[in-house]
Amino acid sequence: MPLRQSLLSFYRTHTSKNESEPFTSSKTRPTLTRAASPSSSDTDPDTIVVSTYSQSQLPTPSESSLDVSIEDARAVSMKQVPKGRARRVSRRLARDERQNGLIEDMEDESIKNRTVSGETLVNMDNTSQSTLVKESIAALDLAWNMSEVFARENKTGLLDAKGQKALDDSDFADTTQNADEDMVDEEENRLQEEKAAAKKAKMAANNKLWEERRKTAEKHATRRSSRIPGFDKAGEIASMFANSVLGKRKDRGSEVESRSRKSMGSLATSSIQEPDKKKRRVSEGATPTLEEPIQPKSQRRREKKWLASGLYAGQPRVFDGRLNESKNRQKSAPVLPFKENTVLPLPMYAGERLLKQGRDFKLPFDIFSPLPAGQPKPDEWRKVNKNVFVGDAAQSWRVSKYDEYSSCMCKPETGCDHNCMNRCMFYECDERNCDLTAEQCGNRQFEDLRQRVKKGGKYNVGVEVIKTADRGYGVRSNRTFEPNQIIVEYTGEIITQEECERRMKSMYKNNECYYLMLFDQNMIIDATRGSIARFVNHSCAPNCRMEKWTVNGKPRMALFAGDRGIMTGEELSYDYNFDPYSLKNVQVCHCGAENCRGVLGPRPKEERKQKSPEEEPKKRSGKLAGAKRKIAEVIEEGTIRLTKKAKVAPKAKVYRSNSNFNSPVTVRKLKVLKKTVLHKQNTSPLKGLARQPSKLKKIVASAKVKAAKQRVVSTTSSTALIDNDDRKPGAKPVSRSSSLREKASSVKSRMVRTVRGAQSGRSRTIRPIMDEMDEKNDL
Numbered sequence: 001m002p003l004r005q006s007l008l009s010f011y012r013t014h015t016s017k018n019e020s021e022p023f024t025s026s027k028t029r030p031t032l033t034r035a036a037s038p039s040s041s042d043t044d045p046d047t048i049v050v051s052t053y054s055q056s057q058l059p060t061p062s063e064s065s066l067d068v069s070i071e072d073a074r075a076v077s078m079k080q081v082p083k084g085r086a087r088r089v090s091r092r093l094a095r096d097e098r099q100n101g102l103i104e105d106m107e108d109e110s111i112k113n114r115t116v117s118g119e120t121l122v123n124m125d126n127t128s129q130s131t132l133v134k135e136s137i138a139a140l141d142l143a144w145n146m147s148e149v150f151a152r153e154n155k156t157g158l159l160d161a162k163g164q165k166a167l168d169d170s171d172f173a174d175t176t177q178n179a180d181e182d183m184v185d186e187e188e189n190r191l192q193e194e195k196a197a198a199k200k201a202k203m204a205a206n207n208k209l210w211e212e213r214r215k216t217a218e219k220h221a222t223r224r225s226s227r228i229p230g231f232d233k234a235g236e237i238a239s240m241f242a243n244s245v246l247g248k249r250k251d252r253g254s255e256v257e258s259r260s261r262k263s264m265g266s267l268a269t270s271s272i273q274e275p276d277k278k279k280r281r282v283s284e285g286a287t288p289t290l291e292e293p294i295q296p297k298s299q300r301r302r303e304k305k306w307l308a309s310g311l312y313a314g315q316p317r318v319f320d321g322r323l324n325e326s327k328n329r330q331k332s333a334p335v336l337p338f339k340e341n342t343v344l345p346l347p348m349y350a351g352e353r354l355l356k357q358g359r360d361f362k363l364p365f366d367i368f369s370p371l372p373a374g375q376p377k378p379d380e381w382r383k384v385n386k387n388v389f390v391g392d393a394a395q396s397w398r399v400s401k402y403d404e405y406s407s408c409m410c411k412p413e414t415g416c417d418h419n420c421m422n423r424c425m426f427y428e429c430d431e432r433n434c435d436l437t438a439e440q441c442g443n444r445q446f447e448d449l450r451q452r453v454k455k456g457g458k459y460n461v462g463v464e465v466i467k468t469a470d471r472g473y474g475v476r477s478n479r480t481f482e483p484n485q486i487i488v489e490y491t492g493e494i495i496t497q498e499e500c501e502r503r504m505k506s507m508y509k510n511n512e513c514y515y516l517m518l519f520d521q522n523m524i525i526d527a528t529r530g531s532i533a534r535f536v537n538h539s540c541a542p543n544c545r546m547e548k549w550t551v552n553g554k555p556r557m558a559l560f561a562g563d564r565g566i567m568t569g570e571e572l573s574y575d576y577n578f579d580p581y582s583l584k585n586v587q588v589c590h591c592g593a594e595n596c597r598g599v600l601g602p603r604p605k606e607e608r609k610q611k612s613p614e615e616e617p618k619k620r621s622g623k624l625a626g627a628k629r630k631i632a633e634v635i636e637e638g639t640i641r642l643t644k645k646a647k648v649a650p651k652a653k654v655y656r657s658n659s660n661f662n663s664p665v666t667v668r669k670l671k672v673l674k675k676t677v678l679h680k681q682n683t684s685p686l687k688g689l690a691r692q693p694s695k696l697k698k699i700v701a702s703a704k705v706k707a708a709k710q711r712v713v714s715t716t717s718s719t720a721l722i723d724n725d726d727r728k729p730g731a732k733p734v735s736r737s738s739s740l741r742e743k744a745s746s747v748k749s750r751m752v753r754t755v756r757g758a759q760s761g762r763s764r765t766i767r768p769i770m771d772e773m774d775e776k777n778d779l
Ligand SMILES: C[S@@+](CC[C@H](N)C(=O)[O-])C[C@H]1O[C@@H](n2cnc3c(N)ncnc32)[C@H](O)[C@@H]1O
Pocket: 470, 471, 472, 473, 474, 512, 513, 514, 515, 534, 535, 536, 537, 538, 539, 587, 588, 589, 590, 591, 600, 729
């Protein structure tokens, strides 16, 4: 009789006697064991006996599992499976797992090579680790399950007549089949096989699902460290405390516990007293079934939500989201009470505003604005949006009397249009000097500007700083401006001339850019700390004007759009009418206009002379031209006279346009100096020095003598000026000879009111010198 069969029949006999006592709950527990000696039961050395332990003698789980595993395996298949107990145990365990649907079929090879105690978790790959843990769990439970298995076997009475194959493929119950039962109905066998096949198929499907889940879990699992577990644990405890601050203490704590258990497990693989909870959960009952497939979150079907209304506020539209645009149109055409815009869709959420305010379609700012994002901004600029009196300026400021205010005579029918007296004299209307309401009056530009800026936003502010290629920073419009519309106010510190000179000598002596503007009552606006208008560059063909207005009794300067208006994105510019007064301040113009004068200042005299004779009479025609001519003739005469005297140097040339400053600077400087003196004497209402001709003469004479002496050094100075052309924004200017600087500053201290003139408003009282200079240039 084959060994296995004898074993089973023996066991069957034994169990039939004790059927009334289930093994699991009885005082004794049958355990398969090999006979202690050959004489104990049979002569066959392979015969095994079933011994019973009393309850008190029960082995520990590890003992019992080992015992059962070893003895049972030896007894059953010592001959057929000669590769030793480890292999048999593994096979048994693997089969048990398969039967329970816990793991997928393992590679024979991996099973073959595995031992219960030989291989450690640390050296194994993830799959082997998890399998080994499960095997160990199964081994632990084996002793106790044996009785159940046998009981089940008795109940079903299934046979396994096919020996070892059946041992591997079917339930353990098959092994209890007696040889006598070979005669069992074939039909029953077939049914059983079918049942087993169906079970197998189900298990395979389950295994597949389980494997998928395992892979996913492994993918998300953290890599196991090979460091000493103690250190791991210490680190994890530390991080647990840290995390507890963030309220994750509980989760982290359990994680630490689980990890430490795993690391312990890796050291003691032969007997795992407490299997990993996570694994056990998977093996015990969490195996997903085919009936309830768990869908990944990403595969869940998302419900599409249709926007029912609100896209075009104020324009109700019947729109079926399931149809395309043209079908919707067809469908809704008869319903619509108005014709739809077919050219451009309305901007979202702007329909109501369009209907109520009648405002034009406008692209969003970030679309229509041509400026690229991230323009470099000036970092040393301190913004001052209101004029601030500094030092003595406040005391010496003559407060205008209300009597001096101009009164508006406009009628409500006409409003304050271009005929408004206030407007003509650069006085802004307000409730004190104008009887019209704000809506009727069209001469409240500074107030309009205030309201606009108060609203904020790029569009309302209307301007922004940009970086130009060759003129440092500049200003660009963010929107369109009407002709003559106010754009931005020029504000800064209002200082006296003395203060200005002091600053020029000390604070700004190395500066290239000056932000000084002649203002009112001989005061100067220093916009070094000022509004954005300080960045507006010069152009010989400007699109804006700088004007001085009296607002509420106080003078204010602002940039206004020219007669053409301003388009979005245009760079703003005005004519500086820059009077350098000192050679140091003469700068080459890069405005690029066709009629560029070449320098930031009045057109050089030689060029003026070269103008065609046809041009001259044209310009001189008309009343104003006549008046200008008179002024110009006076200036010209004086200038020529003085220039003639100054032409000491044989090679003396007046500076040419387009940055050629090779002419002797001293001569040119003298010309500028004399021109200014004459100009002031003849035209400027700024009395100051103009009241002291004798003093001026002295200055001019001494400068002339010094210039004659210094003709030799002048070349160096002019070179320094040429260098200015290629300057980079923010670079310090090239130092000049100290004697020339001294001379320039001494002249400046006496004569220079400001380094730059302003084309300020044509008010009654003040007519800045630069206007006259401009007129002179035009002639
Ligand atoms: C009031 S600032 C204008 C802002 C200046 N671009 C800046 O970066 O601060 C005047 C200075 O700008 C430069 N500038 C303005 N217009 C220019 C032009 N058309 N050509 C060359 N330089 C110009 C000159 O250096 C001038 O002294």
